[in-house]
Amino acid sequence: xxxxxxxxxxxxxxxxxxxxxxxxxxxxxxxxxxxxxxxxxxxxxxxxxxxxxxxxxxxxxxxxxxxxxxxxxxxxxxxxxxxxxxxxxxxxxxxxxxxxxxxxxxxxxxxxxxxxxxxxxxxxxxxxxxxxxxxxxxxxxxxxxxxxxxxxxxxxxxxxxxxxxxxxxxxxxxxxxxxxxxxxxxxxxxxxxxxxxxxxxxxxxxxxxxxxxxxxxxxxxxxxxxxxxxxxxxxxxxxxxxxxxxxxxxxxxxxxxxxxxxxxxxxxxxxxxxxxxxxxxxxxxxxxxxxxxxxxxxxxxxxxxxxxxxxxxxxxxxxxxxxxxxxxxxxxxxxxxxxxxxxxxxxxxxxxxxxxxxxxxxxxxxxxxxxxxxxxxxxxxxxxxxxxxxxxxxxxxxxxxxxxxxxxxxxxxxxxxxxxxxxxxxxxxxxxxxxxxxxxxxxxxxxxxxxxxxxxxxxxxxxxxxxxxxxxxxxxxxxxxxxxxxxxxxxxxxxxxxxxxxxxxxxxxxxxxxxxxxxxxxxxxxxxxxxxxxxxxxxxxxxxxxxxxxxxxxxxxxxxxxxxxxxxxxxxxxxxxxxxxxxxxxxxxxxxxxxxxxxxxxxxxxxxxxxxxxxxxxxxxxxxxxxxxxxxxxxxxxxxxxxxxxxxxxxxxxxxxxx
Numbered sequence: 001x002x003x004x005x006x007x008x009x010x011x012x013x014x015x016x017x018x019x020x021x022x023x024x025x026x027x028x029x030x031x032x033x034x035x036x037x038x039x040x041x042x043x044x045x046x047x048x049x050x051x052x053x054x055x056x057x058x059x060x061x062x063x064x065x066x067x068x069x070x071x072x073x074x075x076x077x078x079x080x081x082x083x084x085x086x087x088x089x090x091x092x093x094x095x096x097x098x099x100x101x102x103x104x105x106x107x108x109x110x111x112x113x114x115x116x117x118x119x120x121x122x123x124x125x126x127x128x129x130x131x132x133x134x135x136x137x138x139x140x141x142x143x144x145x146x147x148x149x150x151x152x153x154x155x156x157x158x159x160x161x162x163x164x165x166x167x168x169x170x171x172x173x174x175x176x177x178x179x180x181x182x183x184x185x186x187x188x189x190x191x192x193x194x195x196x197x198x199x200x201x202x203x204x205x206x207x208x209x210x211x212x213x214x215x216x217x218x219x220x221x222x223x224x225x226x227x228x229x230x231x232x233x234x235x236x237x238x239x240x241x242x243x244x245x246x247x248x249x250x251x252x253x254x255x256x257x258x259x260x261x262x263x264x265x266x267x268x269x270x271x272x273x274x275x276x277x278x279x280x281x282x283x284x285x286x287x288x289x290x291x292x293x294x295x296x297x298x299x300x301x302x303x304x305x306x307x308x309x310x311x312x313x314x315x316x317x318x319x320x321x322x323x324x325x326x327x328x329x330x331x332x333x334x335x336x337x338x339x340x341x342x343x344x345x346x347x348x349x350x351x352x353x354x355x356x357x358x359x360x361x362x363x364x365x366x367x368x369x370x371x372x373x374x375x376x377x378x379x380x381x382x383x384x385x386x387x388x389x390x391x392x393x394x395x396x397x398x399x400x401x402x403x404x405x406x407x408x409x410x411x412x413x414x415x416x417x418x419x420x421x422x423x424x425x426x427x428x429x430x431x432x433x434x435x436x437x438x439x440x441x442x443x444x445x446x447x448x449x450x451x452x453x454x455x456x457x458x459x460x461x462x463x464x465x466x467x468x469x470x471x472x473x474x475x476x477x478x479x480x481x482x483x484x485x486x487x488x489x490x491x492x493x494x495x496x497x498x499x500x501x502x503x504x505x506x507x508x509x510x511x512x513x514x515x516x517x518x519x520x521x522x523x524x525x526x527x528x529x530x531x532x533x534x535x536x537x538x539x540x541x542x543x544x545x546x547x548x549x550x551x552x553x554x555x556x557x558x559x560x561x562x563x564x565x566x567x568x569x570x571x572x573x574x575x576x577x578x579x580x581x582x583x584x585x586x587x588x589x590x591x592x593x594x595x596x597x598x599x600x601x602x603x604x605x606x607x608x609x610x611x612x613x614x615x616x617x618x619x620x621x622x623x624x625x626x627x628x629x630x631x632x633x634x635x636x637x638x639x640x641x642x643x644x645x646x647x648x649x650x651x652x653x654x655x656x657x658x659x
Contacts, residue, residue: 040286051079086240108257141378145181145353145443148365159315160323165352205251210274244279259319271326394467402428
């Protein structure tokens, strides 16, 4: 008898255990019609058997429309559900609710590259359906093509660094430019697989954007070809607010698949995190939770960290996830809870400045309050260049001194400034207008950015560059030669002429000149690095060389090259510059009298500049290298007849002989 009781006890135990551990995610599921109330984006249900936190719920409205939701809170047999598509039209008595027993999931695949999804992860681009541990320290660098970021606030693979912007500032344009230009910088001791373009992808999630902004992102990515490596999630302003809470998580789930399954290096751009935080506040208010600072929930710091902390690198995997969340600061207030809490979690910030924007400087990135805390692990010899850290520090120091000098000038006047202050003012102006300023379609590699930085630092004498070691100065400071660099991995030019012409066309000033079609009042501005001779454009009635950027020898070489390549056939400049002047009298009528400077190198330079100026004024030369760019204009060949190398050398020796 006792044995029979023991068996009954064991059977009952097994029965109860199986009931407690049973998977209730089965069909047919229980169909609930127990909606007690609807409160904003929330639906409250009563008499629910075994509800689970974060469980996905399907709602069927009286007209057959289906919506999805997620359990936010469980109180006994009561469940509070947030509906992703919003609650309008939900009838408390006629709405059917089904608990799936599963949490939120998204099917991921490499086929998602080039696709566009809404904030809930559903494809909206009319494409075909898609078939369904410990972190290591971030190292190496992701290149954005923007010098203010790459050179001075370098981003490491696996880093999370936000862009702090504000209403009316061009953060959307900056985000689109980063998508167009971003890529990997090859580490010298890595294999080819690591820096291959196929090994890099972008996940872009936009939250709460209007139709115009969404259309801008889609068109820009499609027209510039970057859509091929971008997975785009769009949550529009008229989409349900609650959808914004899951959009960044869907984007990061996709990024994790790319990074840890396909071993890609993924850049995740999230904009606008302020819209996400506002959605979080709206849900919190609907749940009647105790508000925190400015009405945001007290757990917003924890909630944001569940998004930002998904960036990083995983041991044993080659891939990485780098995050650039973009947020707009209400009233330009950096102490607002959203940027304040974001700054605690992330590893630096990039600050978009309204004053720079008002002065028509794009991108208006203020490098002084900007910071990348992991920059030191992403730069240096073998990853970028050995002078990178020192150049960045020196740029910061000189820019800060220049800002102080500008403030002092406003008080005491320029006459009261010493020579160092005047050099600092010159550096300040050039730094903002030629280094920070960059065209929206102008991409600079990190090596081009460093070379440009050296051209600005040469404004100062060597002894004033106190942040750079002497060994680095000896190698890179020389004014008579271009600093050592590394060619861009993305260069597709077949020769120097093609590359030079492409650079010229990308220059915003040149685009404006061609568009206006009025070369008579335009001066060609060349610099900061001496260009290929073929970059001299057709019909321009002037050549102005920025003397602060070039050495005397570089200017002489450029002018010599222009004369050698483009003098008319009737000129016979074999005997040197004196014969050039004698044989082209109609071109030198207005050359100024150089006086005592005729025998100096500066005098010879002025003579050449004046000669070239006059040539451009009276001749109808069509400079080589611009065919197909100037439009309907046809090129007239004016190749030089200087075949005698000895005679070329004679002119060169005359130009560069000692004074």
